[in-house]
Amino acid sequence: MKIEQDQISTINKTSWQQHNEAFDHLASTIKHIDVEDIISTLAEFQIAIPSWALGAGGTRFGRFRFGGEPATLAQKLNDIGVLHSLTGSAGAVSLHIPWDIPEDYKAIKEIASSHNIEFDAVNSNTFQDQPDAQHSYKFGSLSHIHRDIRNQAIAHNKEVIDIGTKLGSKSLTIWLADGSSFPGQHNFQKAFSHTRESIVDIYNYMPEDWKLFIEYKPYEPNFYSTVIQDWGTSLLLANACGERAFTLVDLGHHLPNTNIEQIVATLMLHGKLGGFHFNDSKYGDDDLTVGAIKPYALFLIFNELVYGMKHNTNNPTPSWMIDASHNIKDPLEDLLQSLDAAMIAYAKAMLIDQKKLSEAQQSNDVSRCQEILKDAYLTDVRPIVQQARLNVSAALHPLEAYRSLNVRKQLIKERGLKTAATGL
Numbered sequence: 001m002k003i004e005q006d007q008i009s010t011i012n013k014t015s016w017q018q019h020n021e022a023f024d025h026l027a028s029t030i031k032h033i034d035v036e037d038i039i040s041t042l043a044e045f046q047i048a049i050p051s052w053a054l055g056a057g058g059t060r061f062g063r064f065r066f067g068g069e070p071a072t073l074a075q076k077l078n079d080i081g082v083l084h085s086l087t088g089s090a091g092a093v094s095l096h097i098p099w100d101i102p103e104d105y106k107a108i109k110e111i112a113s114s115h116n117i118e119f120d121a122v123n124s125n126t127f128q129d130q131p132d133a134q135h136s137y138k139f140g141s142l143s144h145i146h147r148d149i150r151n152q153a154i155a156h157n158k159e160v161i162d163i164g165t166k167l168g169s170k171s172l173t174i175w176l177a178d179g180s181s182f183p184g185q186h187n188f189q190k191a192f193s194h195t196r197e198s199i200v201d202i203y204n205y206m207p208e209d210w211k212l213f214i215e216y217k218p219y220e221p222n223f224y225s226t227v228i229q230d231w232g233t234s235l236l237l238a239n240a241c242g243e244r245a246f247t248l249v250d251l252g253h254h255l256p257n258t259n260i261e262q263i264v265a266t267l268m269l270h271g272k273l274g275g276f277h278f279n280d281s282k283y284g285d286d287d288l289t290v291g292a293i294k295p296y297a298l299f300l301i302f303n304e305l306v307y308g309m310k311h312n313t314n315n316p317t318p319s320w321m322i323d324a325s326h327n328i329k330d331p332l333e334d335l336l337q338s339l340d341a342a343m344i345a346y347a348k349a350m351l352i353d354q355k356k357l358s359e360a361q362q363s364n365d366v367s368r369c370q371e372i373l374k375d376a377y378l379t380d381v382r383p384i385v386q387q388a389r390l391n392v393s394a395a396l397h398p399l400e401a402y403r404s405l406n407v408r409k410q411l412i413k414e415r416g417l418k419t420a421a422t423g424l
C-alpha cells in the first residue's frame, strides 16, 4: 500500500479554503516572530518511528491483535511510508535488533529510500533471551556478575552496530533492563562498574561518526533497583565513554511529577542530550499517545528544547523518536496523533515571546512570566502545523485522510486479519 501524491492533494482540496482563512487570521495576530520561520522549522522536523510501534502493543496480561499488521520489515517500512506521506514528519525508522534484522540489505534500503525514510538509531535488546543464545539474561546482561554473560551482551551490541552500519544508521541506543527485584540481590557498585566497563567497550567499537545514546528508566522490568535508573546515572556512563556518548530522555521513564523540562535544560547546557523519546503517561511507563495526558508539560519540555537548540551549539540536534504503544487503537492512527501532538507542542513553544520572557525574568515579574507562557500555550497553532504539512505536500488533516483512504481496510485486504508484527 502506497499513498500517491494526487490522492492527498484531492483530499486537501476539500478543506483548503477553510484552512487558508484560519491560517491568514492566525498569522495576522502573530507580530513578535516570523511565522514562516516556524513553518519551515516544523517542515524539517522529522521524528523516527520505531519498528516495534507498527503492530498492536500489549500488556503482561495479554495482547489484542489488530488486522493488517506488518509481518515483515519491508511491510513495516511501507507503513512508515504511509505515515510519512500523510504527515511529512515521519521520515526515519529506528530498528530494533534482533526483531528486525534485514535479510536483504539492498532491498530494504531501496524500500526505505522509495519512501524517503532514513535509518535512525538502532536499538539493541538484552532484555529477553533469544532462542539460540548460549547464556540467559535473567539476572542481567551488560551489568551481569559473570563476565561471559556480559561478553555475550557486548557482542550483541557490536553486532547491532554492524547491522546499523550496513543500513546507514549513525547511532546506537542502549536501554538496559538490568536491575534487581529484591533487596540484597545486587551489589550496586559492582553492577554499575560492570555496566560502565561494558558500555565503554561498545562505545570504543562504534565507527567514528557514530553516537551512543544511553536511555534510563527508574523501574520495570525490575522492581527494586535499575542499574541505569536516572539521567545522572546515564550521564555518568556517557561521560565515562567520551564526547560521542549522550543521555537519552524518554518521557515515560520518570517517576510521577519529575520536572523533565529541567532535566532537558541541564543536559542541553552540557551538550549531553542526544536522544529523545516521545510518549505520554498517567501512572508509569504507560506508552500512551503523545500529548494525551499532559500536553502542558510537553509544551514546557519543548520550550526547553527550543531554547537549547538555539543556545547550546555544543549539543547536537537530538535524535527524535516516538516510543509509544497502543493496545487498543489502530497503531497507525495512534502514531498520526502522536506526530501531530509533537508538532503542535513544538509550534506552541516556538511562539513563546522569548524577549519578553527574558525581560520579565530579569525583573522577577513572576506573574508576567507565567502569562507569557500561557499566551503561547493557549494559541491554537493547528493552522501553522497544517501549513507546514501543506508545504511538503502532506495532508492537511492526516488522520481524516488516513480514514478516507481506507488504509487499514486496504492493509487487512493485503495482509490478512491474523498477521502479527515481529517482537510483539
Ligand SMILES: [Mn+2]
Pocket (backbone or CB within 6 Å): 175, 215, 250, 277, 323
Ligand atoms: Mn524509549
